[in-house]
Amino acid sequence: MLPSIPRPLVVAAAVLCFYLCSSLLVAVAEAKERHYDWEISYQHKSPDCFEKLAVTVNGEAPGPTIYATQGDTVVVTVHNKLETEKTAIHWHGIRQIDTPWADGVAGVTQCPILPGETFTYKFVVDRAGTYMYHAHYGMQRVAGLNGMIVVAVPEGVREPFRYDEEHTILLEDWWHKSVYDQATGLFAKPFVFVGEPQSLLINGRGMFNCSNLAPATGTCNNSHPDCALPTQFTFVPGKTYLLRIGSLTSLSSLSFEIEGHRMTVVEADGHYVRPFVVRNLFIYSGETYSVLVKADQDPRRNYWATSHIVGRNPTTPSGKAIVSYAGNDPRKQPPTTPTAGPPWNNTAIRVEQSKAIVAHPGYVVPVPQRADRTLLLLNTQNNINGHIKWTINGVSHHFPVTPYLVSMKRGLTTAYDQRPPLDTYDHIGHDISAPAPTNGTIGSPVYRLAFDSVVDVVLQNSNALNNMSETHPWHLHGHDFWVLGHGDGKFNPAADTWRLLNVKDPIMKNTVPLHPNGWTALRFHANNPGVWLFHCHVEAHVFMGMGVVFEEGVERVGRLPSSIMGCGHSKGLH
Numbered sequence: 001m002l003p004s005i006p007r008p009l010v011v012a013a014a015v016l017c018f019y020l021c022s023s024l025l026v027a028v029a030e031a032k033e034r035h036y037d038w039e040i041s042y043q044h045k046s047p048d049c050f051e052k053l054a055v056t057v058n059g060e061a062p063g064p065t066i067y068a069t070q071g072d073t074v075v076v077t078v079h080n081k082l083e084t085e086k087t088a089i090h091w092h093g094i095r096q097i098d099t100p101w102a103d104g105v106a107g108v109t110q111c112p113i114l115p116g117e118t119f120t121y122k123f124v125v126d127r128a129g130t131y132m133y134h135a136h137y138g139m140q141r142v143a144g145l146n147g148m149i150v151v152a153v154p155e156g157v158r159e160p161f162r163y164d165e166e167h168t169i170l171l172e173d174w175w176h177k178s179v180y181d182q183a184t185g186l187f188a189k190p191f192v193f194v195g196e197p198q199s200l201l202i203n204g205r206g207m208f209n210c211s212n213l214a215p216a217t218g219t220c221n222n223s224h225p226d227c228a229l230p231t232q233f234t235f236v237p238g239k240t241y242l243l244r245i246g247s248l249t250s251l252s253s254l255s256f257e258i259e260g261h262r263m264t265v266v267e268a269d270g271h272y273v274r275p276f277v278v279r280n281l282f283i284y285s286g287e288t289y290s291v292l293v294k295a296d297q298d299p300r301r302n303y304w305a306t307s308h309i310v311g312r313n314p315t316t317p318s319g320k321a322i323v324s325y326a327g328n329d330p331r332k333q334p335p336t337t338p339t340a341g342p343p344w345n346n347t348a349i350r351v352e353q354s355k356a357i358v359a360h361p362g363y364v365v366p367v368p369q370r371a372d373r374t375l376l377l378l379n380t381q382n383n384i385n386g387h388i389k390w391t392i393n394g395v396s397h398h399f400p401v402t403p404y405l406v407s408m409k410r411g412l413t414t415a416y417d418q419r420p421p422l423d424t425y426d427h428i429g430h431d432i433s434a435p436a437p438t439n440g441t442i443g444s445p446v447y448r449l450a451f452d453s454v455v456d457v458v459l460q461n462s463n464a465l466n467n468m469s470e471t472h473p474w475h476l477h478g479h480d481f482w483v484l485g486h487g488d489g490k491f492n493p494a495a496d497t498w499r500l501l502n503v504k505d506p507i508m509k510n511t512v513p514l515h516p517n518g519w520t521a522l523r524f525h526a527n528n529p530g531v532w533l534f535h536c537h538v539e540a541h542v543f544m545g546m547g548v549v550f551e552e553g554v555e556r557v558g559r560l561p562s563s564i565m566g567c568g569h570s571k572g573l574h
C-alpha cells in the first residue's frame with residue numbers, strides 16, 4: 001500500500017470489489033510502468049556530522065524509496081555523473097525473471113556504466129514485499145548508493161495481517177574513510193582491514209560526537225542540519241504500524257529495537273512469516289523484515305529506536321532514531337538512556353531467532369523433497385601470495401572484466417575460468433575451529449546447474465586467520481531459496497544431520513546468515529535462466545573473494561541488450 005492512500009479506503013474498496021467486481025479485477029488492476037530518472041553523483045554529505053563525499057541519487061543518500069504494486073514494471077534511467085567512476089545498480093530481492101541482464105552486477109550481468117553514460121534498467125516486480133537497491137560495482141555501495149523498494153499487494157488481495165500505516169527503516173553502518181581507501185587497503189600488501197564503522201545510520205542519519213575526532217582530520221559539526229536531529233517516526237496512539245526494515249550494512253550484524261514496544265515479525269525478504277513476537281530484531285546485511293508495532297505505550301513521551309552491533313565486539317555507538325507519539329514535539333529527546341542492546345557475543349540467541357523464522361501456515365511454498373545436487377561450500381580465509389582472501393572450497397572469487405552473462409551466452413570461453421569449481425571439500429579432515437592450513441587460489445569459475453534442477457547448498461563456517469569465526473549473510477541473486485536449517489559445528493552429510501532440516505514449512509528468503517562456528521542449509525530451484533551471483537553480503541568479504549557464480553539455462557535467455565556489452569571480450573558485440 002502506498003503511504004499516501006488512506007488504508008481504510010483501500011480496504012473498503014477491496015471488500016467492495018470482493019463482492020462486486022472480482023471477475024473484473026484482473027482487467028481493472030492493470031500493471032503500470034513506474035518511471036524514475038536518476039542522476040548518480042558525488043555530493044558532500046554529513047550523515048553523521050562528519051563531512052564526506054557520498055554517492056547520491058538525485059542528490060540524496062540513501063536514495064528515494066521506489067513504490068510499486070505487484071506486477072508493475074519499474075523503469076529506472078541511470079545517468080552516471082560520477083565523472084571519474086563507473087557504476088551499476090542491483091535490485092536486491094527482485095528475481096529478474098526474463099530480464100537477467102537487469103540484475104545490475106558489474107562483471108556478472110553487465111559492463112559497468114561509464115562516467116557520462118546513461119543506462120536503463122527495466123524489470124517487473126513480480127511479488128509484493130520489501131526489497132532494496134544498491135550499487136554493485138567494486139565497494140561502491142558503501143559510499144551511500146542505496147535505498148528501498150516497497151511492492152504493494154495487488155488490488156483486492158489481502159495480506160495475512162492488518163495495520164493502519166507504515167514506515168520504511170533503512171539501516172546502515174558508516175565509515176569516515178572513503179571507499180577508495182577501504183578498497184585499496186583490502187588489496188594492499190600488507191593487508192589493511194576497513195575496521196569498525198564510525199557510526200550506525202537509521203534512514204541516513206546518525207550522530208558522531210565531533211569532540212572525539214582526532215585533531216584536524218576533516219570537517220565535523222554537530223550542528224549540521226544533516227545530522228543535528230535523528231530520524232523521527234510518528235506514532236498515533238492506538239494505531240498499528242507496519243515497519244518495513246531493511247539492512248544494507250557493509251560489515252555489521254545488527255539488533256534493532258524500539259524502547260518499550262514489542263514487534264511482531266510478519267514478513268521476511270518478501271515472504272510471510274508465521275508471526276512471532278520479539279523485543280529486538282536481529283537483522284543481517286541484505287535482509288528485510290516487516291514487523292507490526294502497536295502504539296500502545298504512554299503517549300506523553302517519545303521513545304528511542306536503536307540499532308546495535310552484534311557478532312563483532314562493537315566500538316561503534318548505537319544508531320538512534322526517535323519514535324514520537326503524535327502531539328509531542330517530534331524532536332524532543334526521550335527522557336531515557338537508550339538501551340545497550342543484547343550482548344554482542346551471544347550467538348545462541350541469534351541462531352534461535354533465525355530458527356524461529358518459518359513460513360506463515362497459509363503461505364507455505366511446497367519444498368521439493370530431495371535435491372538433484374548438493375554443494376557443500378566451506379569458507380576459509382587464506383593468505384594467497386601475501387594477500388588476505390576469503391575462499392570457497394579453495395577458490396577466491398574474482399570478477400572478470402567481461403560479464404559472465406555475455407561470455408556464457410555467446411560462448412566466449414577465454415573470458416572466465418573454465419575449470420569447474422568443487423562441489424565439496426574434505427568435510428572430515430577440515431578442522432573448522434582453526435585457521436585454514438591450505439592454500440587457496442584466485443579464480444572466476446562457474447557452477448553450471450542443470451536447468452530446472454533442485455540444488456542444495458550447505459554453507460560451512462570456519463575460523464578466519466585470526467582464529468575467530470564471523471557471521472556471513474549470504475545473498476542469492478535471481479532466486480528465493482528455502483532455508484532448511486542452521487546448525488552448530490560441522491555439517492556432516494554422511495551422518496544424520498539431514499534429520500535436522502525443515503522440509504515442512506521453511507521460509508523462503510534471498511539472504512540468510514551463516515552464524516559463527518556453524519552451518520546453514522538451503523535449497524533452491526534452478527529455474528531462472530541466467531547467470532547469478534551468490535555471495536556474502538559483507539562488502540569487504542565479497543571484495544576479498546567470498547562468492548560463487550551459478551549459471552542455469554543460459555541458452556534460454558532471450559536476446560541480450562547491447563547496452564550491457566562493450567567491455568573486455570564483449571567489445572564490438574551487439
Ligand SMILES: *[C@@H]1O[C@H](CO)[C@@H](O)[C@H](O)[C@H]1NC(C)=O
Pocket residue numbers: 209210211212
Ligand atoms: C562528546 O564527547 C565529549 C568528549 O569525550 C564529551 O564530553 C561529551 O559529553 C560528548 N557529547 C555527547 C553528546 O555525547
Ligand SMILES: *[C@@H]1O[C@H](CO)[C@@H](O)[C@H](O)[C@H]1NC(C)=O
Pocket residue numbers: 221222223224225
Ligand atoms: C556548524 O553548522 C552550523 C549550522 O549549519 C553553522 O551555523 C556553524 O557555523 C557551523 N560551524 C562551523 C564551525 O562551521
Ligand SMILES: *[C@@H]1O[C@H](CO)[C@@H](O)[C@H](O)[C@H]1NC(C)=O
Pocket residue numbers: 343345346347
Ligand atoms: C561474552 O563476553 C563476556 C565478556 O568478555 C563474557 O563474560 C561472556 O561469557 C561472553 N558470553 C558468551 C556467550 O560467550
Ligand SMILES: *[C@@H]1O[C@H](CO)[C@@H](O)[C@H](O)[C@H]1NC(C)=O
Pocket residue numbers: 433434435463467
Ligand atoms: C583457535 O580457536 C579454537 C576455538 O575456536 C581453539 O580451540 C584453538 O586452540 C585455537 N587455535 C589457535 C591456533 O589459536
Ligand SMILES: *[C@@H]1O[C@H](CO)[C@@H](O)[C@H](O)[C@H]1NC(C)=O
Pocket residue numbers: 437438439
Ligand atoms: C602453499 O604454497 C606454498 C608456496 O607455493 C608451498 O610451499 C606450500 O607447501 C603450500 N602449502 C600447502 C599446505 O599446500
Ligand SMILES: [Cu+2]
Pocket residue numbers: 471472473536537538541542546
Ligand atoms: Cu562474510
